[in-house]
Amino acid sequence: MTTITSPAQGGAIQHANYTTTFAALASYEKGGVELIADDARHYAFSNIFDVASTMPAWDRVAVAKNWEYVLETVRAEGTSPWFTASHDEFAICMDAADGEVLVELVKLDMPIATDDVEGAVLVDGDPVGPRMGRIRLKRGHQALLPKGSAYRFVKDGAPGVLLIQTIGGELTQYRWAEICQTV
Amino acid sequence: MTIQLDVDRSADVNVDGYHTFKLGEFTFRRDEFFVYIDWPTGSHIMSADAFLRALQRDVAWDFFYGIVNFDGIFGTVNHYGTVDIFAGRYNESYRKAELDYSETVETPVIRETFEAVLSDWTNQSFDPFASPHETGSAFGVKNGDNDAAVTRQRVAAERMVGLPGDQQPRSDEMGYPVNRMFADVDQSEPVVEVEPGFEDEVAAFSLFAYLSRSDVTWNPSVVSVCKDSLACPTTEEYILPIIHGNDRVEWFIQLSDQITWEVEDRDTGAVRSRVVMKAGDVCAMPADIRHQGYSPKRSMLLVWENNSGAIPEAIASGKAPTYPIEF
Ligand SMILES: [Fe+2]
Numbered sequence: 062m063t064t065i066t067s068p069a070q071g072g073a074i075q076h077a078n079y080t081t082t083f084a085a086l087a088s089y090e091k092g093g094v095e096l097i098a099d100d101a102r103h104y105a106f107s108n109i110f111d112v113a114s115t116m117p118a119w120d121r122v123a124v125a126k127n128w129e130y131v132l133e134t135v136r137a138e139g140t141s142p143w144f145t146a147s148h149d150e151f152a153i154c155m156d157a158a159d160g161e162v163l164v165e166l167v168k169l170d171m172p173i174a175t176d177d178v179e180g181a182v183l184v185d186g187d188p189v190g191p192r193m194g195r196i197r198l199k200r201g202h203q204a205l206l207p208k209g210s211a212y213r214f215v216k217d218g219a220p221g222v223l224l225i226q227t228i229g230g231e232l233t234q235y236r237w238a239e240i241c242q243t244v
Numbered sequence: 245m246t247i248q249l250d251v252d253r254s255a256d257v258n259v260d261g262y263h264t265f266k267l268g269e270f271t272f273r274r275d276e277f278f279v280y281i282d283w284p285t286g287s288h289i290m291s292a293d294a295f296l297r298a299l300q301r302d303v304a305w306d307f308f309y310g311i312v313n314f315d316g317i318f319g320t321v322n323h324y325g326t327v328d329i330f331a332g333r334y335n336e337s338y339r340k341a342e343l344d345y346s347e348t349v350e351t352p353v354i355r356e357t358f359e360a361v362l363s364d365w366t367n368q369s370f371d372p373f374a375s376p377h378e379t380g381s382a383f384g385v386k387n388g389d390n391d392a393a394v395t396r397q398r399v400a401a402e403r404m405v406g407l408p409g410d411q412q413p414r415s416d417e418m419g420y421p422v423n424r425m426f427a428d429v430d431q432s433e434p435v436v437e438v439e440p441g442f443e444d445e446v447a448a449f450s451l452f453a454y455l456s457r458s459d460v461t462w463n464p465s466v467v468s469v470c471k472d473s474l475a476c477p478t479t480e481e482y483i484l485p486i487i488h489g490n491d492r493v494e495w496f497i498q499l500s501d502q503i504t505w506e507v508e509d510r511d512t513g514a515v516r517s518r519v520v521m522k523a524g525d526v527c528a529m530p531a532d533i534r535h536q537g538y539s540p541k542r543s544m545l546l547v548w549e550n551n552s553g554a555i556p557e558a559i560a561s562g563k564a565p566t567y568p569i570e571f
Contacts, residue, residue: 063421090523094519104519125497125528126568193446
């Protein structure tokens, strides 16, 4: 079921079908800032797929930062290390390359990131604790990475892209000069 | 306990069927085509269509972050407890001529008054939240109301959409059909395997399907919360009905299709840039600008906000920069 047009629109004609444009590692186009009286760096303009196209798998590169909070872009390829955080994080699958990104969750018996630690940290070796569950993400799907859990991602086949809502931490990489429009 | 506030509304309606409202020294009236705003040092005229679309956002967002400019003259500034209602304050000519005017009012007073204006001036043919393709005309003499549309609750997840007890994914049954411009968006939900005992923590949902079923435009709503970090995606079609003046940096992540942003100096309205955002693009909006977006096809935009109450003062006092990153 899709919405239909109001009959009271004054006679304007619409297309019968519309195509929604999502982007992917294999197909993306960048816009940009057209400067009239400003500095491009004030906008920190980048593109998630452009960033993910050049970086190693599972690096957590900040594409947005607002005080302590960040959005990190991750190239999903193969199996990630185990991560954990003292606070909730969220992963949006921006590209699953016609497959899916698997999220594995384990409840840690002993928290690794104490409450004062912000951002994701690595789990040394395999996490110790009961399995919480597994989530299969396709493009546009969003998952909770709950605080106090250990999580890892598995992406078989062609690389995918994740966008992670979190707080800047020891694993967050800041490469603004490389990724942003500067002039 | 709810406090019953008296909205200052004319006893009688005018020849076109609309009440006149007063808020402080501001007077608001409308006729078939226009809204007229009067204050002690001047007056202003706006299209009823544009005014109601802007008023709808201001009310639904509870005055949002920073400044909601209805146009280059009139608007509100949120101080999160009080609201400034202004004319000409962010217009260089008005300020030079000393014709700018503003008043600070308690938030509940302006909230009740603006809700009453929105209800009285919106006819049954018009939904101010909808794109022009999806609704009828705002114009004409008083003709019923559309309170069901103008009182839609702003959706805000506590932790994440889809968790037990939180906001849930949208469906046909809930009255959220897929929008005509998103008919091609995959509606499949993620496969979630939960071990017993972890039902409250293992969750996922299709954000894109959720957005494809939004029945409003230009209305950021919270889907996930990490302390003060709020992911507020929204669906956009036609023009952002206000010019948003920032009191903090906000970030845009274009999820689908394309939006063009006109960016101006927040205080003077002088043009600063034009930003074209395509799917996957990320762009900060500095804390000293105002912006208005244009979306030729219904698109998905992730607006990302830092809700911390400390930020506006830190930026206003110069303790924090107006742009997000030093590099
Ligand atoms: Fe904005």
